[in-house]
Each structure stands twice: as C-alpha cells, then as structure tokens.
Amino acid sequence: xxxxxxxxxxxxxxxxxxxxxxxxxxxxxxxxxxxxxxxxxxxxxxxxxxxxxxxxxxxxxxxxxxxxxxxxxxxxxxxxxxxxxxxxxxxxxxxxxxxxxxxxxxxxxxxxxxxxxxxxxxxxxxxxxxxxxxxxxxxxxxxxxxxxxxxxxxxxxxxxxxxxxxxxxxxxxxxxxxxxxxxxxxxxxxxxxxxxxxxxxxxxxxxxxxxxxxxxxxxxxxxxxxxxxxxxxxxxx
Amino acid sequence: xxxxxxxxxxxxxxxxxxxxxxxxxxxxxxxxxxxxxxxxxxxxxxxxxxxxxxxxxxxxxxxxxxxxxxxxxxxxxxxxxxxxxxxxxxxxxxxxxxxxxxxxxxxxxxxxxxxxxxxxxxxxxxxxxxxxxxxxxxxxxxxxxxxxxxxxxxxxxxxxxxxxxxxxxxxxxxxxxxxxxxxxxxxxxxxxxxxxxxxxxxxxxxxxxxxxxxxxxxxxxxxxxxxxxxxxxxxxxxxxxxxxxxxxxxxxxxxxxxxxxxxxxxxxxxxxxxxxxxxxxxxxxxxxxx
Numbered sequence: 001x002x003x004x005x006x007x008x009x010x011x012x013x014x015x016x017x018x019x020x021x022x023x024x025x026x027x028x029x030x031x032x033x034x035x036x037x038x039x040x041x042x043x044x045x046x047x048x049x050x051x052x053x054x055x056x057x058x059x060x061x062x063x064x065x066x067x068x069x070x071x072x073x074x075x076x077x078x079x080x081x082x083x084x085x086x087x088x089x090x091x092x093x094x095x096x097x098x099x100x101x102x103x104x105x106x107x108x109x110x111x112x113x114x115x116x117x118x119x120x121x122x123x124x125x126x127x128x129x130x131x132x133x134x135x136x137x138x139x140x141x142x143x144x145x146x147x148x149x150x151x152x153x154x155x156x157x158x159x160x161x162x163x164x165x166x167x168x169x170x171x172x173x174x175x176x177x178x179x180x181x182x183x184x185x186x187x188x189x190x191x192x193x194x195x196x197x198x199x200x201x202x203x204x205x206x207x208x209x210x211x212x213x214x215x216x217x218x219x220x221x222x223x224x225x226x227x228x229x230x231x232x233x234x235x236x237x
Numbered sequence: 238x239x240x241x242x243x244x245x246x247x248x249x250x251x252x253x254x255x256x257x258x259x260x261x262x263x264x265x266x267x268x269x270x271x272x273x274x275x276x277x278x279x280x281x282x283x284x285x286x287x288x289x290x291x292x293x294x295x296x297x298x299x300x301x302x303x304x305x306x307x308x309x310x311x312x313x314x315x316x317x318x319x320x321x322x323x324x325x326x327x328x329x330x331x332x333x334x335x336x337x338x339x340x341x342x343x344x345x346x347x348x349x350x351x352x353x354x355x356x357x358x359x360x361x362x363x364x365x366x367x368x369x370x371x372x373x374x375x376x377x378x379x380x381x382x383x384x385x386x387x388x389x390x391x392x393x394x395x396x397x398x399x400x401x402x403x404x405x406x407x408x409x410x411x412x413x414x415x416x417x418x419x420x421x422x423x424x425x426x427x428x429x430x431x432x433x434x435x436x437x438x439x440x441x442x443x444x445x446x447x448x449x450x451x452x453x454x455x456x457x458x459x460x461x462x463x464x465x466x467x468x469x470x471x472x473x474x475x476x477x478x479x480x481x482x483x484x485x486x487x488x489x490x491x492x493x494x495x496x497x498x499x500x501x502x503x504x505x506x507x508x509x510x511x512x513x514x515x516x517x518x519x520x521x522x523x524x525x526x527x
Contacts, residue, residue, distance in 0.1 A: 051415070052410070072415065073418060073420070074419040076415055076416065082415045084411070084412070088409060088415060089412070090409050091407050091408070092404075093401075093408070097404075100398075100401060101401060101416050104402050104405075104418055105418075146368075149416070150415075154419065174386075202398050213511065230419075
C-alpha cells in the first residue's frame with residue numbers, strides 16, 4: 001500500500017497560538033486511519049490544516065500532489081472530502097439540496113443521480129426527509145447527511161471529524177458500519193478523528209496518537225489496541 | 238371607486254420597483270450581512286448608461302440589454318476591487334465603503350451628466366397595452382417586467398446548479414468551500430446580479446421620477462422599508478414588502494397625508510419594524526443552540 005496522504009512536519013494554529021508543533025503521519029491508500037488523542041491534542045486542528053482551513057506550515061501531499069499552499073476548494077476538488085466537526089449542514093436547504101451541493105463540482109449528471117440514490121440506500125432515513133429542511137433533522141440524521149454529502153463528491157479520501165459526537169450509541173454503530181462498507185466496497189480511504197478510542201481502534205487499520213500537538217505513537221490499530229500501557233496512558237480505557 | 242382602484246394599481250407598479258431594489262439589497266445581505274447603501278446610486282448610474290446608449294441612437298431594448306450586461310460586469314468588478322479588501326473588516330468600515338460608493342457614484346453622475354433633470358423614455362408606448370382608466374401603459378409594463386424578473390430569479394436559484402451553489406455559499410461559506418464551491422466568486426456573482434436587478438429598477442422608475450443623480454434616494458428608502466418589512470433575509474418577504482409599501486404609500490399619499498409627506502411613510506415604517514418586529518414578516522428569528 002502506498003501513502004495517499006502524507007503529512008510531514010506540519011505546524012498550524014489559530015491567530016498567534018500554535019497548536020501543532022511539527023506533526024507527521026501518513027494515510028495509506030485504501031485503509032482506515034484513526035487520529036486519537038485527548039481534548040486539545042490537536043486532532044481537529046490537524047484536519048483543518050490538511051484542508052487549508054487555517055494557516056499552516058510544513059509539507060502535505062495528497063495523491064502525489066503538494067496541497068499545503070492550496071486553497072480549501074482546490075484541495076477538495078482533488079478528491080478530499082472533509083466532514084467538519086459540527087457537521088456543516090446547510091440548515092436552510094433541503095436534505096436533497098444538501099446532497100446536490102456535495103456534487104456541485106461534478107459534471108456527470110447521471111452518475112450524480114445514481115449516487116444520490118445510493119446514499120439514500122445507505123441512509124434510508126434521509127430518503128424520508130428528502131424535501132425537509134436539513135436544519136430540522138436530528139443530530140444523527142445530520143451526521144448521516146454530512147457523510148452522504150461528502151461522499152457525493154466521489155472522494156479518494158474521506159476525512160471525518162468526530163462522527164460519533166453527541167450521538168446515541170445505536171446511531172453511532174450504524175454510522176461506523178456504513179463507514180466500513182464505504183471503505184471496503186467503494187475503495188474510499190478514510191481518515192478518522194475520534195474521542196471514542198475504543199470504537200475507532202476497532203474500525204481502523206492504522207492509528208496515530210496525538211498529544212499536545214505532536215504524534216507520540218503510530219502503528220497498526222491492532223497493536224495499539226493490545227498494548228495495555230498505551231491504552232491506559234493515552235486512551236483511558 | 239375608479240380613482241381608488243387607480244391608486245392601488247399604480248401603487249402596485251411602484252411597488253414592483255421597490256420590490257426589485259429590495260431584492261437586490263436582500264441578495265447582498267444574505268451572503269454578507271451588510272446592507273449595500275450604494276445599491277440605489279449604482280442603479281441610478283446604470284440608468285444614465287442606458288440613457289447614453291439610447292441617445293447614441295440604439296433602440297430601447299438593445300440599450301436595455303446592453304445596460305444590464307455592463308451593470309452585471311460592473312457589479313462583479315466593484316465586489317472584486319472595492320469590497321473584497323474589506324471582507325473581514327469591522328462592520329463600520331464596510332458601511333463607510335458603501336457610503337463612499339454612494340457618494341462617488343452620485344458625484345460621478347453629476348460630473349459626467351450634470352445635475353440637470355433629464356427625461357427618460359418608457360418602452361411601453363400607448364399601443365403596447367389596451368387603453369384603460371386604471372393604469373398607464375408604463376405602469377402595466379413595469380408590473381410585467383417585475384414579474385418576469387421575479388420568475389427568472391426564482392427559476393435560477395431554485396433549479397440551476399449555479400443558483401444552488403450561490404445559495405449554499407450565502408448560507409454556510411465554510412461548508413461550501415468544503416464542497417469545492419468557489420465562495421469568493423459566488424459573492425461576486427451575487428453583486429453582479431444585484432447590480433443588474435438594480436439597473437432594471439432604475440430604468441423602470443426613471444420615466445416616472447425623471448433622470449437625475451438623486452433620483453434613487455427616495456426609491457432606496459422605500460426599498461429599505463420593503464426589505465425590512467418582509468424580513469431582510471427573505472427574498473419572498475422583500476418582494477411582498479415592496480408591493481405592500483408601494484400600495485400603502487400611494488393610498489396614504491392620496492387620501493391621508495398628502496403627497497408631500499409620502500416619504501415619511503417609508504421612514505416611519507422602518508422605525509416601526511425595527512422597534513416592534515425586527516425580523517420583519519418573514520425574516521428568520523435567529524436562535525442559536527450553543
């Protein structure tokens with residue numbers, strides 16, 4: 001497997017505050033990679049820096065191209081779909097329109113229609129809400145919508161920022177099951193940020209541990225899962 | 238009765254113009270949360286352009302379309318050159334820029350075309366519509382043009398991918414960028430469209446109020462009142478507000494307060510809406526869950 005996303009010595013922050021002090025990691029093509037760490041470790045910041053949503057310094061390459069100086073919309077157009085924390089729902093648009101926004105950069109209209117149908121197949125509850133204003137959807141439905149909207153881009157890499165945040169365990173299970181399907185059947189690589197380390201380590205192939213803006217540990221998820229010291233020290237379970 | 242009906246109908250005609258300009262205001266407000274105080278002066282300047290084209294010998298409708306084209310491009314350029322640099326500036330700085338634009342366009346028009354009042358032709362001659370005692374041909378034409386504009390805009394925003402992209406960009410710029418939408422261009426396009434709609438309003442109102450650099454001052458006030466009444470972030474509300482303000486202004490002017498005090502209606506309305514129902518009839522009361 002080759003690296004789809006390669007982050008080397010990435011620094012980033014907000015205003016004068018630095019959050020990331022030189023982190024490096026890779027995301028394998030075709031795999032699921034998890035970024036783990038406590039509150040404030042810099043997980044969300046890492047995702048934002050990768051997508052060019054905040055100022056950053058260092059090298060980031062995606063699918064063989066340097067993206068660390070590009071604008072967010074250009075990075076997205078290369079096939080990197082980001083589901084932001086807070087879900088980024090277009091609350092005044094309908095569910096249907098939200099999905100179509102996800103595919104606005106595509107020109108293959110027929111395939112877009114087929115993809116919408118496929119998304120409604122993954123998330124049948126969204127189909128029922130097709131013409132409803134997205135702001136009226138429940139938290140779980142909005143998270144499903146956010147993932148579906150990102151997939152409408154037909155991305156090579158799906159970046160998810162805490163998809164389990166604030167959701168009922170059953171809904172979380174549902175979402176994680178679909179992430180696995182998407183990864184296996186559609187060959188979409190996934191970069192996942194999660195607070196729920198147990199859940200993430202069950203799903204992921206690779207995992208990287210962040211602590212105060214640095215990667216302290218990286219490797220196969222199974223290995224980290226089985227290492228009791230690491231689990232106790234960093235993951236708290 | 239006939240006179241009363243006449244007042245209502247010509248109120249609707251004026252209302253259509255207020256509705257158009259209010260719509261232009263709402264369009265920029267939705268995406269930037271700023272009120273473009275220069276919208277009226279931009280429309281006035283566009284109307285002078287049309288006057289130039291017509292005086293150069295072009296047929297009315299060719300001049301009309303050419304004016305719309307130039308206004309659209311000018312709107313985009315204004316956004317790119319003047320507004321873009323203050324994108325992240327505090328509200329007051331942006332307001333100052335808008336007021337500067339207002340003064341610049343006003344003075345530029347006065348400097349180029351002088352402050353002498355000019356007449357502006359109406360494309361709707363006597364034979365265009367059947368004669369009747371209720372409405373002049375120009376009033377009927379104005380209503381017709383307003384409805385065509387509204388339908389075209391509705392179709393554009395509702396059914397085209399570009400329209401969807403503009404709506405998405407106005408609502409949630411961060412998410413839009415993450416969907417690959419070029420948000421900056423969508424804002425510029427919004428300015429272009431607003432300038433175009435304003436140009437139509439200017440060309441429709443000029444035969445009534447005559448062409449001079451200050452011709453849009455009153456119209457803009459009515460448009461403010463209309464947009465606020467309907468809810469400043471709701472296009473449908475703005476249109477409805479436009480018609481309501483048009484009719485109310487005409488009826489009050491004719492039967493209650495006299496024509497000299499008509500503009501007061503707009504001001505009273507603005508104050509009343511802001512005092513008692515700041516969100517207007519259809520505006521969203523923004524409730525945030527934190």
